[in-house]
Amino acid sequence: MTWLQRPVRAAFDIAELGLDRVFSQHWNPLHHLGALGFFMYWIVAASGIYLYIFFDTGITAAYSSVEYMTNDQWYLAGVMRSLHRYASDAMVLFMVIHMAREFGLDRYRGVRWFTWSTGVPIIVLLFVCGITGYWLVWDQLAQFVAVRSTEWLDWLPIFGTPTAANFLTPESLDDRFFSLMIFIHIAAPLILLLILWIHLQRVSRPQINPPRGLAVGMFAMMLALSLVMPATSHAPADLSTVVSVVRLDWYYLGLYPLMDYWSAGTVWAALTVVLLTVMFLPWMPPMRRAATARVYLDHCNGCVRCVDDCPFGAVSMVPRTDGAKFAEEALVDPDLCVSCGICVGACPSSTPFRRRGEIVTGIDLPDFSLADLRAATEAAAEALDGEGRVLVFGCAHGPRPSKKGGTTAFVTLPCIGMLPPSFIDYTLSRGLADGVMLSGCAEDACYHRFGAEWTDARVDRQRDPQLRRRVPRERVRRHWAGRAEGKALSAEIERFADGLRQLGPAASDPLPPSSERILETVESDG
């Protein structure tokens, strides 16, 4: 699947780079696609409630009530109708881009299969909502949709008589039909909301609201669109004629033309194959997962920081099993762990300041342990040469500098959130480098969700474990950017190195043996 992911990812890398510059990383719409979908849902819900006040369920009343809203009360109900339509369309658009991005970033396999696969019923329900909405207007587009939909449904051997026959003559339809349709049109979004809740069950701290500035911009855009291009109806439905030309809403009704070229059975088969393929994509092929985080009880005091920081709720606290004096211990659920190492960075036992014995922490990654990280740090530092030496701790999913060697060395982590702040202290206090650069995914676009955010908070001493006060902040720099910004990272490193040259070499301050057991906990120095 890599052959397909690569161009998708490259396209998103470029698009995100551009939008980062236009919007800033925090407001970049591509970083909030799921939240924007939610935002549109609320616009649709609020406008739908208002429209329901004026909507009349009846063969002629339905159309005339919609016309009243569109023409007589254009300034409010008409705008609400347009918002209802365009926000619904935007939901489809954001959903498709959201899926493409997660696919391109390979964030749909492994542990993330649940979130991906539960998205498929969301697609189906969203289309049910949209199609039934168009049905309610009872104009010629509704007639086209009604006839085509029922002809398509009749292919399934579930109806005793062809339901499409209900739309052959005006007399064959009664007002109760609209009551049924409005019931479906209200019930489907409620079920959709339930599935959305399930969709987010394996994501801790899901972001369901976009940043305020982006939300304001999106709403203003929707409002402007509604005023400039108000949603209108076709001519009223007339069952004694065949609808000839329709102005399709291609977001929801784009598949309908297929029914003119393919048989109903073929369309059913194609749709089923596509939906099943999407649903089971996480296993085509399955992700080769790294070993999941492991708890070392001898070094776990049940402080809960790994539980707080885990982006996927993979760590929980359970009663102590080893007889230690602490009430609880951390427990990793391998089915939820993505092996990002953020828990390692959160653990106060994660410190490189040990001289004797192997480095063991409370929670660690077997495939890239804290000891491996220290070894990699020291090896990278050894390769540094010259003045203004910069050791870059970088996320495997973030940008890579275009130039390495000389005064720059790179240590790659699964996620920058894996880096315990004590490693910054260790690097500088041991004189391994003159400065430390922390590099990772763009703000709000962390591959593992909270790497950059938690790192910022730890360095800024707003979240445990905090970076010690003694660490000279002018020798620490952070750079969060998209993957395509390798050159920008290199330039930033160069600027940082220039500054470090003016500062001079970092003071080497080996710790005395008595300090070898320092844990990077909530400290009260200063």
Next chain:
Amino acid sequence: MANLLKWTGQAVFYAVLAAVIGYFAAAPAYRHFAADQALIKMTFTHGGEYKGGCRRRTAKELQEIAPNMRKDFDCPRDRVPVVVELDVDGATVYRASHDPSGLHGDGPANMYQGFPVPAGEHTVAVRLRDTARDSGFDYTREGRFTLAPGQLLVVQFRAEAGGFIFRE
């Protein structure tokens, strides 16, 4: 200056996004049905007669059936297929045998199908057989219609109404 460029960039982004959303919400128009055509739609939901007559069960057969299931007559549930033909201007455009629905073949046969024709004057003849006979038809009807472009002519069969109904 940088801020101005940012705001301008955002405005352009929103304008393009609005244009994409707004345009595809109602365009491009799709022609579903040719402008110079009319449509004949033929539909029925009708059960053919039962395949065989009822047979009185023997005393021995009744003994072998659970008491609560005993009925004097054994009546087959299967129905014969319904055969229909549609002629337009003397040419047969549709001829088919529709099997009864249901797992036991005891439900009504169904048909729903459209036949586009050029707008104009047409003679439409329909025939239906719902009995076990091999040839001939139990119901027939013919009519002459002038169909406007986009007009729908519905041909329904309702046994309770005496057979075929044409609705212009």
